[in-house]
Amino acid sequence: MAPDVQERSTPGSFHTTDALPARGRRAYWREALSRTFGAVDMTVPDEVYSGMIRATPLGRLQAVTVDGDGLSALRTRRLVTQDGQDEYVVVKLLDRGVARLEQDGRDALLGPGDVFVYDMARPVRLDLPQSFRTKSLVLPRDVLGLSESDVARMTACPVGPDTPLGGLLSPFLSGLVDGAGNYLPRTGELMARNVVDLLGVLADEVLGRTTGETPGGNRALLLRIRAFIDRHLADPDLTPQVIARAHHISLRYLHKLFESEDATVGRLIQRRRLEACRRDLALHGNTTIAAVAHRWGFISAAHFSRVFRAAYGVSPREWRGTRDVTPQVPSSARLVDA
Template sequence: MQTKAHSTDHVAAPERAGHWNAVIAEAYFPLQLTFRDAGAFQGRLEKGSVGAVSLSRLQTQPLRYERNLRHIAGTTEEEYLITIPRRAPVDFRQLGRDVRCDPGGFIIERGDEPYRFSYEAPNDLYVLKVARPVLAEKIRSPDRHCAQVFDGRGGMGALFVSMAQQVQAQRDVDPRSAEVLGRQLIELLALAVDGQAGGGEGVRSAVREAHLRRAEAVIRRSLADPALSPDMVAEACGISKRYLHELFAEANSTVSQYIRDQRLIAARDLLQLPGTMPMSDIAYRFGFSDQAQFSRLFKAKFGQTPSGYRQQHAARGG
């Protein structure tokens, strides 16, 4: 991963606050920073990208960050930060929730909603920045998980935290490998969140959430199966088709739409891999009736044709 580093080491004391405000705005988005002692402040930030994921390591003295309405005015792109503190606890407030995340955990922050984030001791943080469309492909309704502390000390949470640190430390990763690493990071994040979400819900909603997650898992592992349909999913989950449709309607989707979107995402990921599999084979592999239908739906979702996407990705990887 090619990284760009910023530091206060050679910045004059009177200029450090302005310098660091600019560094943070460029790495994440504009924020209001409150320093304990701006003149004596020290900070270092290393930032790079792996595919669609921006990954940075932020090491600073105590600091408070605030995202206010004036920062959000005119924002057109929804982005999320996933922050992993490694040295000291962080306090976070957003959407009416106050949480403290200790080292060993991680939190999700929505960039187009006001928030306050701070730590009272020198800290070392790993931060992922991800656009909403990328995150929402793997985590349904990501807003539900903002200002919630996730455990990064065991299971999938530990794998996600460990991989984020390892990837951030890599240097000179080629673009094609970076795409794969970025996707794997989001996959691990989704698995970690999925495994820990819902602890504060009532029994009824938790059961429905579990049924929906099971149905989504059945769909994702059956994308190449020509028999994939709402009937098949309902039978695999042991629920009625009517109940299945209710679950997806509550998530502002339909079963057929979710199947189609997941197939398009899988086809897009396949187009990123080396090789020359004919476009028609990719279309048929994921259940599209013909190449023209596949091309039309792909362009509607991703803004370009499959062949154009493949050519662009090949040029970037070469």
């Protein structure tokens, strides 16, 4: 008999067949996949050699990696109505293998590096005929800010890694999912906000909307840079020079990208650090102000106090004195994916 699988994948859940005897792997893997996918008809090979599912929360989103042998998943209209998961949209990177996705009258053949969307609210079929790895973000539709009709126009419309947007989105999504469990809570919230912005770029491109910039160009690169800043706020050596080098652009071009923004790149770094410090001052009443400042990349506590007062009109100590320091832990919605 295969070991029990959790009734529904929860934040931080992990399933693997590695420690199971060969005779128990197929039943365990099929059940784990079915629980993770939501209500689906699941087909897996007769011989299952290995499989791993890791799900990690990222704000209201969830990052999920699935690595295993081939499978076929069919979500019918009857199954959609029975499990209450119809408010979720999945943005998926096919990291390894090939796939075929059918939804909303479209049939897409997928290869490594393709990013695609499917909606849990309508019937969908996903076939992965050989060994594969997928990296996904699962999010409530209201977070994405798109109507059901707009989402229906995006499904089964892959963005390839050879396109301007895909060339940015594919490695960004991969890195974000891989690192989801390593972010501090505040950093995870900031990253989730950047993810939603970047998915807005994806929606613009797939839906054929135009903006003042090329969707796959400056806007996507700006969002990627903002996400990089949020991931590295705690590094005191985070500078415009470091950011430019990490993104293979000149310092001059980096500053040009921010000409149309509401802050220079240096001021954005400082603003994000101040926001993180202000949150920690409220949540961690027993932590010294200097420790909070150093945690978020400020080398000098005196400098931190000066810029904090300039930004908020009070000192860090005065601001902390006005706050309720009882931590508020946000609730996480149960999300599903594969």
